[in-house]
Amino acid sequence: MKTSPLYDLSVSDIQGKPVTLADYRGQVLLIVNSASECDYTPQYQELELLQQQLQQRFGPNKFSVLAFPCDQFGQQEPGSDSEILQFCQSRYGVSFPLFSKIEVNGPQASPLYRHLKQAIPTASGHSNIRWNFEKFIVDKKGRVVKRAPPARSPLALQKHLAGLIQQR
Known part of the structure; x- marks a missing residue:
């Protein structure tokens, strides 16, 4: 069976440690670019609730939210990785994986986001x-x-x- 190119990618967690996306093989993922000073920032709370509900229903290794802070839109993520982590945990109780701040568009876009955008355009x-x-x-x-x-x-x-989690 051919492996997904997604699983060949590595990223850095919010503490700078390398993480291979192959660590999430077999899970349904919701990948989101996030920001701490955006009108949509309260979605952190919804993302946390979603992860809790789906993991409670299906188990901890069936679903994960992966959040990638990004400062490319209105400079709405100005903090350092440690400030972002502290904000997300103290304000929204985020327990899902947070990753180092990245770019999602342009020549410095992360390989993960190049892959995601190519897979599904708007x-x-x-x-x-x-x-x-x-x-x-x-x-x-x-x-x-x-x-x-x-x-x-x-x-x-x-x-x-x-539905995706329940698929064989």
Whole structure:
């Protein structure tokens, strides 16, 4: 069986430690670019609730939210990685994985986001990320299967995510 190119990618967690996305093989993932000073920042709370509900229902190794802070949209993520971590944990009780601040568009875009954008362009055919809290759903085989706009509530994706988790 051919492995997903997603699993060949490595990223840095918010404390700077390398993480290979192969560590998430077999899980449904919700990957989101995040920011601490955005109108959508309260989605951190929804993301945390979504992860808790799905992990309680299906088990801890079936679903994960992966958040990638980004400062490319209105400079709404100005803090350092340690400041972002402290903010997310103290303000929203975030327990899902947070990663080092990245770029999602342009020549310095992370390889992960280049992969995600290429896999699923927007409905209008553009590939660039439009704003903070754009979401990508990855199935258990590492395939990018859905892209959701920033305004879409993470909780509105729960039924779709649960269906993917239940697939064999």
